[in-house]
Amino acid sequence: MRLKKFVAIGTAVVLSLSCVACSSNSKKSNDKTTNNQPSTEATDNASKGDDTSNDVDTSSNEALSYENIVLGESYTDISTTIKFYNNRTDLNQEDYSGKKWSDYVAEFNQMYPNIKVEIDADTTYAESALLRLQSGNYGDILMIPEVDKTDLSKYFVSYGDIDTMNNQVRYATDMAYDGQVYGVAYMGTARGIVYNKAVFEKAGVTTLPTTPDEFIAALQAIKDNTDATPLYTNYAAGWTMSAWDDYISGTATGDTTYKNQKLIHAKDPFADQGNQTGPYAVYKVLYDAVAGGLTEDDFTTTDWEGCKGMINNGQIGCMVLGSWAYPQMVSAGDHGDDIGYMSFPVTVDGKQYASSGPDYRLGINKNSSEDNQKAAMVFVKWLTEKSGFAYNENGIPVGANDDNFPELYKAFDGIELVSDDPAITGEEDLLNLINADSDLMVSAGGNTKVQQIIEHAANKDMTFDEIMADWNAKWTSAQEANSVTVNQ
CATH class of the missing domain: 3.40.190.10 (Periplasmic binding protein-like II)
Known part of the structure; x- marks a missing residue:
């Protein structure tokens, strides 16, 4: 970088x-990030992916690809704990009016009971995520901060090549370099x-x-x-x-x-x-x-x-x-x-x-263990395609063929959405x-x-x-x- x-x-x-956006402590907050003090969970609950001394060579891990994952069938034998580092502190708040991270993780565990997901939400994410990348302490999944495209492969696992991923998700080219896609959006916005x-x-x-x-x-x-x-x-x-x-x-x-x-x-x-x-x-x-x-x-x-x-x-x-x-x-x-x-x-x-x-694109830590990388990609695919997260948050769905847009986008009838x-x-x-x-x-x-x-x-x-x-x-x-x- x-x-x-x-x-x-x-x-x-x-x-x-x-x-x-900024998180709120008010009764009906539905915010996206805050400007308060950073979370200290990361150092207390460092996952396997946080130790850069255990670098994993994923170049030969050809089976790991977004396209090849069949939810509920692929990697059901994995038993591990992964950490998801993100900016959505509001989804951890008791007074949050929508679905919380705990709700999503519980639903995911109905399909994958042996993959535990720890949520590490940070109130100063935009600044802190860059520092986490430099230290190697960024969990197994994180929302990719503003890094040079040439550096994507230094930090993240490829989900697949651009042609393949364009058929899987919207916005596939947004975090791509040299023909490979390193980030999958968790929702889109207009x-x-x-x-x-x-x-x-x-x-x-x-x-x-x-x-x-x-x-x-x-x-x-x-x-x-x-x-x-x-x-x-x-x-x-x-x-x-x-x-x-x-x-x-x-x-x-x-x-x-x-x-x-x-x-x-x-x-x-x-x-x-x-x-x-x-x-x-x-x-x-x-x-x-x-x-x-x-x-x-x-x-x-x-x-x-x-x-x-x-x-x-x-x-x-x-x-x-x-x-x-x-x-x-x-x-x-x-x-x-x-x-x-x-x-x-x-x-x-x-x-x-x-x-x-x-919105933020989800990346998977290149230095996580092989099991954690697989579990992380399973969770990303579940979150973007099965959880209903984008719809619940009034976002544009990420699945390439998912046209279940929330009600607010009817305001754009006759207006062309361009990416x-x-x-x-x-x-x-x-x-x-x-x-x-x-x-x-x-x-x-x-x-x-x-x-x-x-x-x-x-x-x-x-x-x-x-x-x-x-x-x-x-x-x-x-x-x-x-x-x-x-x-x-």
């Missing part, structure tokens, strides 16, 4: 996606906006906005006709800011190759495209909302835990968050039926798109390098730059075009530092 990238990513509060339907209706917004201009107009209507905060930024939480990066690729371009193939070679990717599409259009929505007084009065005092109840009871109009946030807002009060989910307001050539991607294509061979880590050298950390936990948009918009000390020009200059400098060919 390159030291520069390790430091850059490790100091980010969270990863993007994607797909993270990128959109969680909103209060009653607030929009009271404001007179009867048709959901499909362009940035329409969205700003809707926020203005909420301000003019209701007492709700039109758009709640969640600035103070920090990690919530990186969610904005998730909309600049497929959602804003309709192009599945944009993020991993074109962005790194783009000349001034943050420049105005002139048609309300692309990264410029996405970030400008935030700037215009803040500059227009359409967000909270004091962005420094936003409250992540409190905002859930606030949107549930109609004090907030909407928040830009992935679909993972929807169930949390529904369960945060007595007005769950008022919570809706809509696509981000960008239209490309008359059509709307919504980026869809994996990012992988990088070109030989360029798998180029985006990471440009991110690190530019300090922008696009789609890699880059919450600071988005916070700065809010700060400049509120202080009126820098125009949006000046911000984007600065980003373009940093991007160009990073491209030059890495000898990247720039497409004019």
Whole structure:
């Protein structure tokens, strides 16, 4: 792992996606990760996979593959204990309203009674997981943190080749390198906006906005006709800011190759495209909302835990968050039926798109014993294909042929869900390098730059075009530092 990238990513509060949130101690929490102190279970309950002195050569273990596992039949003779290191501390909480880890493990043990699963959930997962990898103390299964693709085989077992795995699971190429797949997502998410339907209706917004201009107009209507905060930024939480990066690729371009193939070679990717599409259009929505007084009065005092109840009871109009946030807002009060989910307001050539991607991907420790590797792969396949976990958590199912989508995705009828294509061979880590050298950390936990948009918009000390020009200059400098060919 390159030291520069390790430091850059490790100091980010969270990863993007994607797909993270903060755990709560409230009655109906349904969160994804927390920013509290790290768990100490790992050192107390180290599994066989934690001892790197017992390295196992899995290159000859050809029978171990995701495709070949038949649940309930394969590896039923194994008796072992495996550790699953993850970020879902909420699934360990007594007041959690959904299925807990203990429930899932109990169901798994009905099929595999001799494979014990210890859950090690960490409150500072995004940072701690990287450190665990370096120490070798990362259990048998873990949610893969942000590592170089070239390093995947150093830490994880292959589930199978890309062609095979594409027929088994969604998002197979996301954690693949040199033709092998090293991570299987435990669920997928879509990128959109969680909103209060009653607030929009009271404001007179009867048709959901499909362009940035329409969205700003809707926020203005909420301000003019209701007492709700039109758009709640969640600035103070920090990690919530990186969610904005998730909309600049497929959602804003309709192009599945944009993020991993074109962005790194783009000349001034943050420049105005002139048609309300692309990264410029996405970030400008935030700037215009803040500059227009359409967000909270004091962005420094936003409250992540409190905002859930606030949107549930109609004090907030909407928040830009992935679909993972929807169930949390529904369960945060007595007005769950008022919570809706809509696509981000960008239209490309008359059509709307919504980026869809994996939440954390599950990797299996290369240094675990052979039995533990087999047991771990069995548990991963059971969790993704038999447990109903993705459906229960309002996620997109992972099985390649599983179309049992939760109710909230009906909001995307007529909107095409698009997933990012992988990088070109030989360029798998180029985006990471440009991110690190530019300090922008696009789609890699880059919450600071988005916070700065809010700060400049509120202080009126820098125009949006000046911000984007600065980003373009940093991007160009990073491209030059890495000898990247720039497409004019």
